[in-house]
Amino acid sequence: MGWLFDPAHWSGSTGIPLRLLEHLGYTLLTMVIAALIAIPLGAFVGHTGKGGFVIVGLSNALRALPTTAVLILVVLWAGLGDFPVYVALVLLAIPPIMAGTYAGVRAVDPATVDAARGVGMRESGVLLQVEIPNALPLIYGGFRGAALQVVATATIAAYTGAGGLGRFVFDGLALQDFGQMLAGAVLVALLAVLVDLGFAGLQRLTVSPGLRPVGTGGKK
Amino acid sequence: MPGYAERVKVVGIYIQGGPIGVVVATGGIRRVIEFRAVTKRFEDGTIAVDELDLTVEAGTITVFVGPSGCGKTTSLRMVNRMIDPTSGTILVDGKDVLTVDPPTLRRGIGYVIQQAGLFPHRTVLDNIATVPLLSGWDKRKARTRAAELLEIVGLDANFGKRYPAQLSGGQQQRVGVARALAADPPVLLMDEPFSAVDPVVREDLQNELLRLQAELDKTIVFVTHDIDEALKLGERVAVFQTGGHLAQYARPTELLAAPANDFVASFVGRDRGYRTLTFLHADVPVHPIDTAKLGERITVTDWTLVVDEENRPKGWLSGVDGEVEVREQDLISGGSLYDGTTLRGALDAALSSPSALGVVVDGAGAVTGVVQAGDVIQALAKARAAGEVPK
Numbered sequence: 225m226g227w228l229f230d231p232a233h234w235s236g237s238t239g240i241p242l243r244l245l246e247h248l249g250y251t252l253l254t255m256v257i258a259a260l261i262a263i264p265l266g267a268f269v270g271h272t273g274k275g276g277f278v279i280v281g282l283s284n285a286l287r288a289l290p291t292t293a294v295l296i297l298v299v300l301w302a303g304l305g306d307f308p309v310y311v312a313l314v315l316l317a318i319p320p321i322m323a324g325t326y327a328g329v330r331a332v333d334p335a336t337v338d339a340a341r342g343v344g345m346r347e348s349g350v351l352l353q354v355e356i357p358n359a360l361p362l363i364y365g366g367f368r369g370a371a372l373q374v375v376a377t378a379t380i381a382a383y384t385g386a387g388g389l390g391r392f393v394f395d396g397l398a399l400q401d402f403g404q405m406l407a408g409a410v411l412v413a414l415l416a417v418l419v420d421l422g423f424a425g426l427q428r429l430t431v432s433p434g435l436r437p438v439g440t441g442g443k444k
Numbered sequence: 445m446p447g448y449a450e451r452v453k454v455v456g457i458y459i460q461g462g463p464i465g466v467v468v469a470t471g472g473i474r475r476v477i478e479f480r481a482v483t484k485r486f487e488d489g490t491i492a493v494d495e496l497d498l499t500v501e502a503g504t505i506t507v508f509v510g511p512s513g514c515g516k517t518t519s520l521r522m523v524n525r526m527i528d529p530t531s532g533t534i535l536v537d538g539k540d541v542l543t544v545d546p547p548t549l550r551r552g553i554g555y556v557i558q559q560a561g562l563f564p565h566r567t568v569l570d571n572i573a574t575v576p577l578l579s580g581w582d583k584r585k586a587r588t589r590a591a592e593l594l595e596i597v598g599l600d601a602n603f604g605k606r607y608p609a610q611l612s613g614g615q616q617q618r619v620g621v622a623r624a625l626a627a628d629p630p631v632l633l634m635d636e637p638f639s640a641v642d643p644v645v646r647e648d649l650q651n652e653l654l655r656l657q658a659e660l661d662k663t664i665v666f667v668t669h670d671i672d673e674a675l676k677l678g679e680r681v682a683v684f685q686t687g688g689h690l691a692q693y694a695r696p697t698e699l700l701a702a703p704a705n706d707f708v709a710s711f712v713g714r715d716r717g718y719r720t721l722t723f724l725h726a727d728v729p730v731h732p733i734d735t736a737k738l739g740e741r742i743t744v745t746d747w748t749l750v751v752d753e754e755n756r757p758k759g760w761l762s763g764v765d766g767e768v769e770v771r772e773q774d775l776i777s778g779g780s781l782y783d784g785t786t787l788r789g790a791l792d793a794a795l796s797s798p799s800a801l802g803v804v805v806d807g808a809g810a811v812t813g814v815v816q817a818g819d820v821i822q823a824l825a826k827a828r829a830a831g832e833v834p835k
Contacts, residue, residue: 339561342526343575343623344551357565432565434607 227403228410238391240411246387247415250378254310255371258317263363266322270329270359271351279326283319291316291377299384309381316377317370324366328359361435364427368420375416379408389415475537475630475663476502477523482532484518484688492518494688496532501680505657505664509674510684510691510711516667518688520633523665524553536631551579554624554632554662559640560616562608568594568619569604575627586626593622598652614645621653625660632664639668650676671712675700675719683708697723721788721824724832728790728823730804730813736761736770743767747799750775755810757781757803781805782815787827791820 227233234240269275291312298308332355340354356363382390392408395401477500484493493515500506508516521527522534525546534541541549562571572590577583594604597618608616617637624632638646650673657664668674674681675696683699685691685707692704700716700723703709713719735749736742738758748761750770759775768774779796782789782804793802794817801814 333559333561333564335557335559335561336563338526339555339557339620340563342524342550342555342557342561344547344549344578346547349578354563354565358563432607434565434567434609 228407247389254313262318262321266325270326320366320370328362332358360431478535480533485530504679506680507674507678514684515688516684554629556624556634556637558636560620597622613641634666724787733814
């Protein structure tokens with residue numbers, strides 16, 4: 225662990241803080257792009273109840289893709305850089321978010337949805353004001369699962385010459401510097417925990433107390 | 445409905461054995477609902493409703509009752525276009541519902557469903573304010589209105605901040621009713637609203653609905669599979685038969701006295717003679733009864749009614765010889781009490797009493813005397829002779 229605590233490794237353009245930020249950057253941007261694609265798709269299919277097989281098929285197909293293979297394919301097509309990394313990571317993040325959203329919207333009590341229509345909400349209102357807010361716990365479930373995978377897998381960015389904590393792993397491997405490799409792995413694990421805690425906090429802020437298990441939410 | 449809110453005015457304050465609240469009602473707007481040759485055939489070919497012709501009178505509770513698959517719920521849901529008919533016309537206040545955009549139509553018609561269907565992520569107050577907010581009221585006015593409604597349906601103000609999951613089934617259904625009434629719609633559709641709660645709570649909710657209706661004068665369509673509920677709540681009852689046929693549409697007393705066919709007769713049930721008594725209020729002679737209090741020494745000759753300090757019945761004493769002290773452990777518990785309302789209550793009090801004497805109580809629960817089953821039968825005969833029982 226000496227490598228990790230060496231002050232020389234905590235500054236400069238190849239230092240730990242910068243690599244951490246790069247890694248966090250890959251993760252957050254990936255999650256935003258994946259959410260923008262997966263949540264509307266999952267919500268739409270969940271709301272209409274049509275095309276559920278598309279969601280399941282697409283999810284399974286995407287899950288079966290080896291991320292490294294996707295990365296190499298995109299590098300061959302578009303060249304080195306950040307772009308192939310984002311393509312590979314977004315494809316990795318979509319299935320759990322989409323499945324969570326779809327399942328969450330489907331799981332909303334049909335009586336609640338019937339009442340929403342019955343009191344005069346338009347379809348958009350039913351989806352945005354009732355189904356999505358009630359599906360949030362499951363949407364977050366999928367989202368946080370995806371985020372963990374993305375943090376772990378973002379190490380492969382270094383494989384194509386990009387940055388992130390993967391640098392320490394790949395460089396350590398090339399130099400037979402196992403201290404550096406271990407430091408990289410530990411930092412990835414720590415970041416994963418932090419990212420998950422961050423999203424857990426966001427979930428607490430945005431999910432209605434009425435959806436927490438009975439007895440813990442709201443004021444009695 | 446634009447301009448709707450402006451017509452809302454305060455019509456009075458009521459104090460009636462419940463919460464004190466301000467009743468807000470629409471000034472004199474009463475809506476008739478007409479079904480004209482309405483048929484609903486589903487995609488799989490089943491006919492849910494078959495050529496339904498029926499007029500729901502303004503300002504009444506009309507109950508659609510029947511076994512499952514009889515088309516009662518489908519008929520109800522066609523009124524606010526949750527389902528559209530295959531053919532035929534439904535008019536609300538003379539206007540064909542098919543010419544109105546469904547969300548706009550629904551905002552003007554209260555809707556209460558089984559299990560209440562509250563929005564779990566919204567507080568009780570926000571649930572109630574849903575329709576006013578959808579109709580463009582400002583937030584403060586909607587909240588104020590929601591708080592009023594909470595009182596009207598008999599819930600304490602501190603329920604407003606809670607979430608539906610923190611409420612009992614009965615409380616949730618009260619909120620469901622409040623949500624339906626929030627924008628003061630002249631028409632209310634209630635789809636088996638009380639069938640998911642226990643019998644005691646159900647009776648409370650039924651009585652509450654009758655009390656509310658006496659104040660609000662809405663046109664209410666109420667769907668149930670429970671014939672007792674139908675007879676209790678309905679001013680008019682439409683009995684639906686499997687296959688979507690309307691078997692009979694009549695007042696409860698007519699339904700009991702003269703079922704239109706075998707189906708109605710069997711659906712109304714074998715004890716319909718007994719149920720008829722619910723609708724009769726003829727006088728039954730009240731006989732005096734010996735009473736005693738706990739701790740007194742009395743000579744028991746026949747059945748003696750033991751009462752508490754406020755003269756409320758505690759139980760019966762019998763089967764002892766000579767002078768005894770009245771002790772709690774010797775009491776035989778009594779049957780139901782007759783509060784002087786319907787003949788059914790009088791007969792039940794007599795039949796359920798160990799002494800065969802039905803205890804009559806006044807509004808405060810104090811004993812005023814006893815009734816006997818024979819007197820009830822005579823009162824029924826008198827009512828029959830006077831033409832009060834429909835033939």
